[in-house]
Structure formats: C-alpha cells, structure tokens
Amino acid sequence: MSQPEACAFLADASARLRSPAAGWLSPLSFGVDLGTATIVITAVDAARRPVYWNFLPCEAVRDGVVVKFAEAAAAVRALARAAADALDLEIAEAATAYPPGVPEAEARACRYVLENAGVTCRRLVDEVSAAQALLRISDGAVVDVGGGSTGVGVVEHGELVSLSDAPGGGHHLDLILAGALGLSIEEAERRKREDGAAVSAILKPGFERIANSIGRQIGARTVRAVHLVGGAVRVPNAAQVISHYLGVSAFGYPHSELVTPFGIAVS
Ligand SMILES: Nc1ncnc2c1ncn2[C@@H]1O[C@H](COP(=O)(O)OP(=O)(O)OP(=O)(O)O)[C@@H](O)[C@H]1O
Ligand SMILES: [Mg+2]
Missing domain, CATH: 3.30.420.40 (ATPase, nucleotide binding domain)
Incomplete structure (x- = not known):
C-alpha cells in the first residue's frame, strides 16, 4: 500500500x-x-x-x-x-x-x-x-511507539529482516510531563492528548530518548525512512524530533494508533 x-x-x-x-x-x-x-x-x-x-x-x-x-x-x-x-x-x-x-x-x-x-x-x-501487513512498505523501518514499549522492524525489499522491542513509550512521556508540571499521571495523560501542541517542547527529550531506542534497535542497518505508528506519536512534532535525532526522514501516520490494530485484522 x-x-x-x-x-x-x-x-x-x-x-x-x-x-x-x-x-x-x-x-x-x-x-x-x-x-x-x-x-x-x-x-x-x-x-x-x-x-x-x-x-x-x-x-x-x-x-x-x-x-x-x-x-x-x-x-x-x-x-x-x-x-x-x-x-x-x-x-x-x-x-x-x-x-x-x-x-x-x-x-x-x-x-x-x-x-x-x-x-x-x-x-x-x-x-x-x-x-507491516497493513502498510506493506518496501524499504524502511516500521516503528510502533505504544504505551509501554517501542517495537521496531526493518524492512528490505518488502521483507522484515529484523524485529525487536524495547521499553519506553507514551507512559514515559506522561512521567516526564507529570514531573515537569507537577501533575498527576492521569492529568499529564489528559494534557498530552488534549493539548499536545502546548506540551510538545517539554516532551522533546522524551521523544529523543525514544529516537535513541529506535536507532539502537535499527543497529548497523541503513534505513531510508522511519514509518511511525502507535498512539504515542500523535503528539505534534514527534516525527520531526525523531527524524532530526536520527538524521533519517520520519513519517507519522494520521490515526497512528489504528495501524497495528487494523494490521492484526489483515494478518
Ligand atoms: N491523541 C493522542 N495524543 C498523544 N498521545 C496519545 C494520543 N492518543 C494516544 N496517545 C498515547 O498513546 C499511547 C497508547 O498507544 P497505543 O494505543 O498504540 O498503545 P498500546 O497498544 O496500548 O500499548 P503497547 O503497544 O505498548 O502495548 C498512550 O501512552 C497514549 O497516551
Ligand atoms: Mg500496541
């Protein structure tokens, strides 16, 4: 697709x-x-x-x-x-x-x-x-940044050649926001979803940490682009921060939290 x-x-x-x-x-x-x-x-x-x-x-x-x-x-x-x-x-x-x-x-x-x-x-x-069953990218990395962890798959010529997962995702962003603004985790989660643009600067180090995890998981392979899915990348500028950190173009899908669930149905 x-x-x-x-x-x-x-x-x-x-x-x-x-x-x-x-x-x-x-x-x-x-x-x-x-x-x-x-x-x-x-x-x-x-x-x-x-x-x-x-x-x-x-x-x-x-x-x-x-x-x-x-x-x-x-x-x-x-x-x-x-x-x-x-x-x-x-x-x-x-x-x-x-x-x-x-x-x-x-x-x-x-x-x-x-x-x-x-x-x-x-x-x-x-x-x-x-x-990947839904996106069917031909070359690049499929990255699922969920609530708890970040999964990475490297695709070459349409085939997944590596798969991994590491702790770190949206929940960690909530912890950063709660700490920075003195909020409860629940309130931080609400602010992140409802007022993402206002808090995206505070969350930049959190996305850099996620980018670091993505880079480590990609390892020595060269990827053309990073395809970002999962709910955590819905924060405005997430793709830009990750792209800048990795020096690779990154694309955050709209409704990114639906990619994996619908991908499961087509699997
Ligand atoms: N509109 C939004 N803006 C910012 N963050 C969002 C938004 N919607 C969802 N999230 C965040 O996405 C995360 C959940 O993403 P997702 O639904 O992909 O995770 P999950 O599948 O439940 O978790 P995992 O894959 O780690 O088991 C939560 O941390 C949530 O705060
Ligand atoms: Mg998930």
Missing part, C-alpha cells in the same frame, strides 16, 4: 468507531490488540476495507504480558459481543498480537485470553509484522 493509500485507509477506519461501514463484503476478518493502555477490536472486509472498530480502556496486559487474565478476557468478551450486535453476526475467530521479543510462553497467554472470551485465535502474530 502506498503512503497516501494507507492514510486514506486510516481516515476511513477512524470513522468506523462503533459505526459499521455500509455495504461491506463478506467474510469479515477480525483482530484484537491487547495493548498496554487499551484493548482494541477491529474488522476488515473481504476487500481489505475497514468496517468496524471499538476499544475499552484496560490495563490488564502490560507490554504483551497478561497481568490480569480475567479482566483481559472480560474486556475481549464485551468487545466481541458489542461487535456481534453492531454487525449482526457471530465473531467466531480473530487474530491477536504480542510485542516482538516477548517469549513464546507469554505470547501464548494472548491466545488464551481470546479463547477464554469465546473467540478462536486464528493467528498469533507480532505487532510489528501486523503493522
């Missing part, structure tokens, strides 16, 4: 929050993203068009490790039921994902969360491969 096509997909997708697209082509494919901040369910149709998504705030999964199994399963069950009602069909199966680098035994817990919620896990994929 070209960058403009990906942006058009994401603009379409963002309008489908709890609001199914009309005239979708059967069968639908579902994805469940067990994130650190939220659990997201997505659906695409047979033509790979975005059809539906919904989310619940949930802190039952931390960096791919299921810390509160029953809560995670209850959230998935509630999301699957709401999706079934909205789309007027049963959700028999879905794909789900884990951050690259999570040991296999931990990743399997993601599968069990779905199955405990009555949804068969048709595929268990890492989050960066999921993002």
Whole structure:
C-alpha cells in the first residue's frame, strides 16, 4: 500500500468507531490488540476495507504480558459481543498480537485470553509484522511507539529482516510531563492528548530518548525512512524530533494508533 493509500485507509477506519461501514463484503476478518493502555477490536472486509472498530480502556496486559487474565478476557468478551450486535453476526475467530521479543510462553497467554472470551485465535502474530501487513512498505523501518514499549522492524525489499522491542513509550512521556508540571499521571495523560501542541517542547527529550531506542534497535542497518505508528506519536512534532535525532526522514501516520490494530485484522 502506498503512503497516501494507507492514510486514506486510516481516515476511513477512524470513522468506523462503533459505526459499521455500509455495504461491506463478506467474510469479515477480525483482530484484537491487547495493548498496554487499551484493548482494541477491529474488522476488515473481504476487500481489505475497514468496517468496524471499538476499544475499552484496560490495563490488564502490560507490554504483551497478561497481568490480569480475567479482566483481559472480560474486556475481549464485551468487545466481541458489542461487535456481534453492531454487525449482526457471530465473531467466531480473530487474530491477536504480542510485542516482538516477548517469549513464546507469554505470547501464548494472548491466545488464551481470546479463547477464554469465546473467540478462536486464528493467528498469533507480532505487532510489528501486523503493522507491516497493513502498510506493506518496501524499504524502511516500521516503528510502533505504544504505551509501554517501542517495537521496531526493518524492512528490505518488502521483507522484515529484523524485529525487536524495547521499553519506553507514551507512559514515559506522561512521567516526564507529570514531573515537569507537577501533575498527576492521569492529568499529564489528559494534557498530552488534549493539548499536545502546548506540551510538545517539554516532551522533546522524551521523544529523543525514544529516537535513541529506535536507532539502537535499527543497529548497523541503513534505513531510508522511519514509518511511525502507535498512539504515542500523535503528539505534534514527534516525527520531526525523531527524524532530526536520527538524521533519517520520519513519517507519522494520521490515526497512528489504528495501524497495528487494523494490521492484526489483515494478518
Ligand atoms: N491523541 C493522542 N495524543 C498523544 N498521545 C496519545 C494520543 N492518543 C494516544 N496517545 C498515547 O498513546 C499511547 C497508547 O498507544 P497505543 O494505543 O498504540 O498503545 P498500546 O497498544 O496500548 O500499548 P503497547 O503497544 O505498548 O502495548 C498512550 O501512552 C497514549 O497516551
Ligand atoms: Mg500496541
């Protein structure tokens, strides 16, 4: 998919929050993203068009490790039921994902969360491969800056040649903001989302730290561009700070938090 096509997909997708697209082509494919901040369910149709998504705030999964199994399963069950009602069909199966680098035994817990919620896990994929399944970039780095961690995949000639993940993401930005302005973490999170432009200068060192992590994960490879996805890069100027630090062009997708969740559905 070209960058403009990906942006058009994401603009379409963002309008489908709890609001199914009309005239979708059967069968639908579902994805469940067990994130650190939220659990997201997505659906695409047979033509790979975005059809539906919904989310619940949930802190039952931390960096791919299921810390509160029953809560995670209850959230998935509630999301699957709401999706079934909205789309007027049963959700028999879905794909789900884990951050690259999570040991296999931990990743399997993601599968069990779905199955405990009555949804068969048709595929268990890492989050960066999921993002690439949607974006299909030919050369560059796919970088998912989530709430808890930053995942990096290097793509050469359309193939992922390296995959990794390191701690650091949106939650760390909240800590910086809370410290700088004397706010609670919750208030810092709200300010970051609602008044990002006003706090982006304070967050610059936080994005430089994220850029440093991206650079270390890319290692000795040369990348043409960095493709930024995940909710944390929605802060204004995030892509510019990362690009300047790395000396590589960086592109932050609009609705960047939807790339991995919809990528899971197309995986
Ligand atoms: N509009 C916004 N402006 C600034 N930050 C945002 C915005 N929307 C989301 N975020 C931040 O993005 C982060 C969550 O991103 P995302 O949904 O990609 O993470 P996740 O998948 O739950 O976490 P992870 O992938 O680390 O498990 C949070 O830190 C949140 O504060
Ligand atoms: Mg994520």
